[in-house]
Amino acid sequence: MSKNLSLEERVAKALFDVKAVKINVNEPFIFASGIKSPIYCDNRFVLGFSDERDVIVDGFVQAIDSDADVIVGVATAGIPWASFIADRMKKPLAYVRNKPKDHGAGKQIEGAEVKGKKVVVIEDLITTGKSSLIAVDVLQKEGVADMEVKSIFTYGFDAAKENYDKFNCKFSSLSNFNVLINLLKNTDYLTKEEAEIALEWSKSPNTWGVK
Numbered sequence: 001m002s003k004n005l006s007l008e009e010r011v012a013k014a015l016f017d018v019k020a021v022k023i024n025v026n027e028p029f030i031f032a033s034g035i036k037s038p039i040y041c042d043n044r045f046v047l048g049f050s051d052e053r054d055v056i057v058d059g060f061v062q063a064i065d066s067d068a069d070v071i072v073g074v075a076t077a078g079i080p081w082a083s084f085i086a087d088r089m090k091k092p093l094a095y096v097r098n099k100p101k102d103h104g105a106g107k108q109i110e111g112a113e114v115k116g117k118k119v120v121v122i123e124d125l126i127t128t129g130k131s132s133l134i135a136v137d138v139l140q141k142e143g144v145a146d147m148e149v150k151s152i153f154t155y156g157f158d159a160a161k162e163n164y165d166k167f168n169c170k171f172s173s174l175s176n177f178n179v180l181i182n183l184l185k186n187t188d189y190l191t192k193e194e195a196e197i198a199l200e201w202s203k204s205p206n207t208w209g210v211k
Contacts, residue, residue, distance in 0.1 A: 011175035014052035020045040025194045036209035038198040043124040057084045059174045069117035077124040096135035118146040126154040129163040
């Protein structure tokens with residue numbers, strides 16, 4: 001991995017190298033919603049590659065304040081990453097279920113105590129933010145003192161910022177769609193024209209590719 005690359009570029013390269021993200025401008029992918037997309041992202045795939053996994057965990061450790069009290073994973077994709085990070089940083093670990101258990105104590109937050117704590121929530125991908133904001137809502141109701149969400153990758157949709165603003169919650173990602181596309185352009189994987197077409201997608205995903 002080139003030391004000349006920024007953290008954002010190293011993470012983007014790691015995702016691309018193991019094909020966790022795939023790019024095809026000429027034959028777009030179709031999301032379940034019907035939206036056409038030049039990118040397909042499955043960050044769970046990176047779990048099978050130790051070197052690239054280390055790039056991402058190292059990036060999180062670098063990006064997380066050392067005074068964070070608890071690392072919290074979003075079910076299910078954020079849980080393994082939160083586990084790696086908590087272990088590396090020697091921090092308590094918790095995770096948030098999609099819904100409360102239907103038996104026992106009916107808990108939705110498992111693991112370390114989060115009330116009154118400074119927590120960092122780990123997600124693998126931020127599209128519109130809705131899945132991670134389920135966890136944010138639960139944690140806010142539990143009474144965390146301070147919270148932010150960090151993900152591996154984001155598409156950079158305006159909808160994500162709008163949704164996080166509703167919860168007054170900070171969020172950031174190790175890398176993003178624009179960084180990936182520019183990296184691929186600079187390495188000649190994409191032509192300048194293909195890169196420009198791809199970059200238009202994050203600005204208007206609902207209408208991109210619609211003739």
